[in-house]
Amino acid sequence: MIPAPDKRLRFDPLALDLEDAPRSFFRRDTILVAKDLIGAWFTRHYRGAWYGGRVVETEAYLGTGDAAAHSWKGRRTPRVEPMYGDGGLLYVFFIYGMHYCANVVTRLPGDPQAVLLRAAEGPEGAPVRLLSGPAKLCDALGVTRSASGLDLVAGGRFRILVPGGRRPSIGVSPRVGVDYAGEAAAWPLRFFDRTSAAVSVSRG
DNA sequence: CACATGATCGCCT
């Protein structure tokens, strides 16, 4: 069973003019998806109510040629399997013995790329830093291993809702915590909302 | 089977 989300993340999607991102949104180029997820809402439907936050920080993981990606060199294990699925799946992994991180799978089946959700802003009234980090985001929304592989598109419990119109000003930097990845550690694949106070670490 | 390590965080200095 998936843990309950933090009550402070409850919100009303109807008040925000949001719509479900379609499959085609996720099948696009991973860097484009990572940028377009800034400003989108990562949401969870739980016991008749909606919970979630507006994504303000992401990282692109580019698949078999990216030394920082779990699918580097085609590595394919039960854990990583959702990355090999269709764009729009959720990929959750456990790290450091105590934390989970959530990724949105991109591209087509067999092309294991994804976008890590690093930080979000909760609805009005929620503590500013409640979702400011990939593990905190998962903790607050109740995202655990059992959510890995779920489809974000099929009208299920977890969804990505995108706003119309205006786009935030987006900053770019290298990814966090991937120093081991050689040349790939310097690639500019972290994206964030320049105006958000909820961005997890320094603003490169 | 055993072991090394990590897409982290918060607390300490």
Place this chain on the structure above:
DNA sequence: GGCGATCATGTGG
């Protein structure tokens, strides 16, 4: 900016 908490996962024997 260093460190400990704490364990699934992958790799190698």
